[in-house]
Amino acid sequence: MSRFDNVIDRTNTNCLKHDFSSERGMPDGLIPMWVADMDFTVPDEVVEDIQRAVSHGVFGYTEPKQDYYSVVAGWFRSHFSWDVRESWISTAPGVVFALAQAICALTEKGGGVLIMRPVYYPFTTMIEQNGRRVVNSPLINDGGKYAIDFDDFERKIVDNDVKLFVLCSPHNPVGRVWTEAELTRVAEICLKHGVPIVSDEIHCDFTFDGIKHTPLASLSPEIAANTVTLTAPSKTFNLAGMNTANTIIPNPELKKKYDRQVSSTGFYQNTSVGRAACKSAYAKGEPWLEELLPYLSGSFDMMADFIREKLPRVKFRKPEGTYLAWLDFSDYAFAQDELDRIVIDKAKLWLDTGTMFGEEGKGFQRVNIATPRCILMNAMQSLAEAFN
Numbered sequence: 593m594s595r596f597d598n599v600i601d602r603t604n605t606n607c608l609k610h611d612f613s614s615e616r617g618m619p620d621g622l623i624p625m626w627v628a629d630m631d632f633t634v635p636d637e638v639v640e641d642i643q644r645a646v647s648h649g650v651f652g653y654t655e656p657k658q659d660y661y662s663v664v665a666g667w668f669r670s671h672f673s674w675d676v677r678e679s680w681i682s683t684a685p686g687v688v689f690a691l692a693q694a695i696c697a698l699t700e701k702g703g704g705v706l707i708m709r710p711v712y713y714p715f716t717t718m719i720e721q722n723g724r725r726v727v728n729s730p731l732i733n734d735g736g737k738y739a740i741d742f743d744d745f746e747r748k749i750v751d752n753d754v755k756l757f758v759l760c761s762p763h764n765p766v767g768r769v770w771t772e773a774e775l776t777r778v779a780e781i782c783l784k785h786g787v788p789i790v791s792d793e794i795h796c797d798f799t800f801d802g803i804k805h806t807p808l809a810s811l812s813p814e815i816a817a818n819t820v821t822l823t824a825p826s827k828t829f830n831l832a833g834m835n836t837a838n839t840i841i842p843n844p845e846l847k848k849k850y851d852r853q854v855s856s857t858g859f860y861q862n863t864s865v866g867r868a869a870c871k872s873a874y875a876k877g878e879p880w881l882e883e884l885l886p887y888l889s890g891s892f893d894m895m896a897d898f899i900r901e902k903l904p905r906v907k908f909r910k911p912e913g914t915y916l917a918w919l920d921f922s923d924y925a926f927a928q929d930e931l932d933r934i935v936i937d938k939a940k941l942w943l944d945t946g947t948m949f950g951e952e953g954k955g956f957q958r959v960n961i962a963t964p965r966c967i968l969m970n971a972m973q974s975l976a977e978a979f980n
């Protein structure tokens with residue numbers, strides 16, 4: 593039995609995933625598999641380091657020192673052969689916050705910002721709520737494997753006076769881990785048209801079956817100079833409640849613009865406890881992650897076998913990365929709200945409906961599989977009963 597098979601009661605902890613059904617318009621008693629956090633405890637070493645930080649009992653102003661930056665940079669050096677310098681890193685309370693700040697720093701009001709839907713929905717809201725314009729170059733769904741439409745991508749940049757591209761890498765919700773060739777091609781199109789890139793790489797540590805994530809900014813010095821990379825230990829080590837993220841910007845001019853924008857919000861520093869958690873996770877969390885990845889990969893395989901056998905009309909391709917499954921129910925030809933009602937009322941599951949990620953998600957549901965396998969397989973069983 594794996595430590596990840598342990599079922600932990602997360603209710604009554606103000607946990608967004610389990611405790612907010614009525615606030616979010618959902619009936620009680622659903623299995624929650626929506627928001628992207630994990631139903632697993634973090635590495636013991638991280639809990640101990642958080643406890644050590646808390647037991648001091650004084651919580652005045654703090655700032656990160658060299659040791660913090662070295663540990664963060666070290667993670668990307670050792671995992672992705674990306675030679676991150678400490679001076680490129682700025683801390684942030686979250687990746688979505690950093691995304692919003694990068695949009696404001698690098699574009700003017702009304703400026704076009706390119707995204708590739710279906711994509712993590714805060715990309716759209718952060719662009720729109722900051723008074724910028726969404727320009728969409730939809731991904732191509734080629735039998736469940738998604739691809740970039742490079743011609744459309746370039747055409748959209750030119751036709752819509754695009755000022756910024758926001759990349760999701762690995763891609764939530766479709767689970768692609770973009771290859772070096774794909775990344776190079778989009779980066780070169782952006783360089784050609786003077787379009788900087790924000791690369792959200794929060795899912796970078798979740799890749800399966802020998803597939804490797806390539807940080808966009810590691811491809812060449814020119815691409816690095818055109819890229820703002822958003823990272824966090826929050827997905828990798830389940831620390832979303834610790835509000836700790838790191839933005840990596842090798843180009844000093846872009847970094848200055850970004851840091852000035854962040855400063856204008858009044859954000860000062862992450863919490864001392866969050867910083868201790870981040871540092872501890874990157875310094876000591878590796879063995880835990882090495883156990884987690886095969887667990888998640890095995891869960892996806894079990895899910896794929898189950899779907900093939902019990903839900904043959906649902907199309908599912910094991911993602912290359914992320915812990916999110918993107919299930920295609922389009923063969924049933926239900927209207928999206930009908931599909932949602934079956935998932936909620938009959939299967940008793942709380943998933944993310946596909947259209948949250950753009951109209952390209954019609955007919956889909958996103959399932960967060962980072963939960964003990966007994967819960968995942970219960971949920972799959974309920975889904976099969978609801979749809980058969």
Ligand SMILES: Cc1ncc(COP(=O)(O)O)c(C=O)c1O
Nearest residue numbers: 628686687688689712764792794
């Ligand atoms: C692509 C992507 N970016 C950002 C986030 C959230 O980041 P944060 O909680 O640090 O704002 C998520 C969470 O699901 C995500 O999938």
